[in-house]
Amino acid sequence: MPAPSASNPWSSWHPVTGDWHPSPATLAETLDGGQSFRWVRQAHQAARPSLGEAGLPSGWADIWTGTWAGCVAQLRLDRNRLEWRAPTSLQAAVATGLPRYLALDIDWPALTDALPWRTDAHLAQCVAAFPGLRLLRQPFGETLLGFLCSATKQIVQIKQMCALLAERHGSALSDCRSGFMPRSDGAESRDKPALPLINRLPTWAQLATIPEKDLRSCLLGFRAKYIHATAEYIARRPGWLEETEHLPYAAAKARLLELPGVGEKVADCVLLFGAGKLEAFPVDTWILKSLERRYGLTGWKPAQIAHFGRTHFGPLAGLAQQFLFSWERGYGREV
DNA sequence: TACCAGGTGGAGT
């Protein structure tokens, strides 16, 4: 393993502790399946080219680069071993922060086994399709920002909004440069495929200082006014966001619903992906489709679907929801 | 070209 140097600011690779051995598809779905909008895949980096056998592309693996709070990390699968590395300047922070972000302390196999898949053939199919899928525990405020961007947008576009917000309004995390271009909108990509600095998302305090028109120019559209108004709401109430994160589910949700641009669905996403509240059951268009088509709930409204989900799937409904969501997006289109 | 995208808030019944 080459030592870190000025030209290679990354640390060496470390095993991710815990018993998570996701397939490439499950890793992709967990990092990039709509929970977080801050992971980028670099396809087919050579992990261990020498291990390729019998013409199979083993030894080739994706590298995922992700950013949250003060952390930048890369993940890769070396065969079925999950490994991480970080910019050397952030290695200690990532070593501390990654286990929480990946929720390594949670016994996901046990929770998944506790879902009612034995009596629900469709859920069993979804779980089988994404073995090892888990929920992230992202920073609360960043999760709120991501899902305030999400209304009637595709995941690729939400990622683009977040990338622009970080690039233009977020603080630089380190001098480390990433090996990818999130998106070139024209001029710069031509002569200089220069690699952009990695910035974190703007904090809510920073967002409160940004004029709405500057938010709009980050492709936010009508969501800009929600983000602006929410930033002002939070800025007027020191400690409000941190308190909300640590309230029980129902109380935390009631408070999130006070925010402009936050409705039932966004509140549940923030609590599920940013606060570990597994009883949250976000109902988006895919979950609507899933329960209509796989459970025969034709014509049910979102509130009714949400009630069905919570009662049918139980206290871990949010985990079940993620399996249904992933399956519906990945396999449900023609069926 | 249409229709869809991890919706929400406000106006009109």
Next chain:
DNA sequence: ACTCCACATGGT
């Protein structure tokens, strides 16, 4: 309370 619709913009 429920229904309908504007809101921006890129993907498929």
